[in-house]
Amino acid sequence: MASGQRIYLDHNATSPVRPEAAEAVARALQLPGNPSSVHAEGRAARAELEGAREKVARLVGARAKNVVFTSGGTEAANLVLTPSFRRLGQAGTVRLLVGAAEHPCVLNGHRFPSEKVSAIPVDARGVLDVDWLEAHLKGAGEERVLVSVQLANNETGVLQPVAEIAALVHEHGGLVYTDAVQAAGKVPVDIAALGVDVLTLSAHKFGGPKGIGAVVFASDQFEIADRLVRGGGQEKGHRAGTENVAAIAGFGTAAEIAQANLTREAGRLSSLRDEAEAHLRRVAPEALVVGAQAERLPNTFAFAIPGLKAETALIAFDLAGVALSSGSACSSGKVRRSHVLDAMGVEPALAEGTLRVSLGWTTTKEDVIRFAEACERVVGTLYKRKASAA
Known part of the structure; x- marks a missing residue:
């Protein structure tokens, strides 16, 4: 690709x-x-x-x-x-x-x-x-x-x-x-x-x-x-x-x-989602995957990294060529804290930085690799800022 x-x-x-x-x-x-x-x-x-x-x-x-x-x-x-x-x-x-x-x-x-x-x-x-x-x-x-x-x-x-x-x-x-x-x-x-x-x-x-x-x-x-x-x-x-x-x-x-294609596609997307989650945890071990203890759709995961704001992260991923979301797409493009995460009791600072990855019929293994590379850049920049501020 x-x-x-x-x-x-x-x-x-x-x-x-x-x-x-x-x-x-x-x-x-x-x-x-x-x-x-x-x-x-x-x-x-x-x-x-x-x-x-x-x-x-x-x-x-x-x-x-x-x-x-x-x-x-x-x-x-x-x-x-x-x-x-x-x-x-x-x-x-x-x-x-x-x-x-x-x-x-x-x-x-x-x-x-x-x-x-x-x-x-x-x-x-x-x-x-x-x-x-x-x-x-x-x-x-x-x-x-x-x-x-x-x-x-x-x-x-x-x-x-x-x-x-x-x-x-x-x-x-x-x-x-x-x-x-x-x-x-x-x-x-x-x-x-x-x-x-x-x-x-x-x-x-x-x-x-x-x-x-x-x-x-x-x-x-x-x-x-x-x-x-x-x-x-x-x-x-x-x-x-x-x-x-x-x-x-x-x-x-x-x-x-x-x-x-339901059964085959569900298995394919579940495998790709798990791979993407594993890449995320590798570069950001402290990341929270929201709802990970519940049964979920095979194509979806939401995550938050302490110290990472959703608006900043969305821009960073977009510049890296990766389109993600901060949650629902029904808010006129606004990035704001999710009522879903509030209802789940997610800490406000984490809720404000939560991103959603949702895969589909166009998603390939190469896409997941590109997501992992973007994660390394975005999270790496965050860690550098933390280190310089310490």
Whole structure:
């Protein structure tokens, strides 16, 4: 690999579009018809749309009729997190219990009154406190509860015991939503095995185009009375507006490829991640790998080195040709302390210096070697500054 070539290790922010997905987008853009039209051109667009819906459904073990396309993961979460989400024939939910380390689109995107929302704490590993959850489910009395729990954390990669949580919530008559945006395409996701009532996805996290996502219901026995986008009857009335057929086509293709390569790719990325972590520990033995004691995504690790500020480090790695992140990419480019790390009890000085490495389908062993070389330069500069200040 040429020394001047940049290394992209920020797949949790956006994974580069797979060529096959880009080709699907380009092909679908040439379809002239509206998928709601009954003529031949409209039927061709509808066929493209429904073919992609089948592929997205298969990625998470769902039925195609229960997939609703949205503009992305944020809209999908905002659509679901409302008191009007309910099982047919039942009353809506009254209270929301949400993981303290959830993505901002969940923490800030729900439509519940603030006094009806409680945060489920996480432990030092980043794993939800199930005992706390059980106590609050019991304390809810007759109030129907909606529990929102991320399958995989976008900053640390920590996986949550969603199946265990879903069984507990259903035992107490509640509903369960999981943000599966970071997990899908990286680890097996099966909506029935998880036991959740609804989950959400975003195409650009596993090689699809940006700006397209989905809500996936466990069955057709759920409804959302208070829709976000009202108008025509598209997406069975859940989300009005002419569907983005081209982006949906790319979504479906990326989902199909991710599913076909899931086991092999997970093993490959896990090996590369472990190698990258080992290089980091070699050059910075005091480095903290956040959530290392928990089960994590195979492609993700977050680390902090005492004395190293995230903003300074990001610039240094960028100048060395390596693209990393300081956490979520949803903060307008700002580098600020993470609510995820605060919830985990990470010391503020370390939290302010935490970086995230997230690998993906473009990542190679040579990329990991380049990351190791950049680590040596960045950490070496830090140690020199410490020595000169001593």
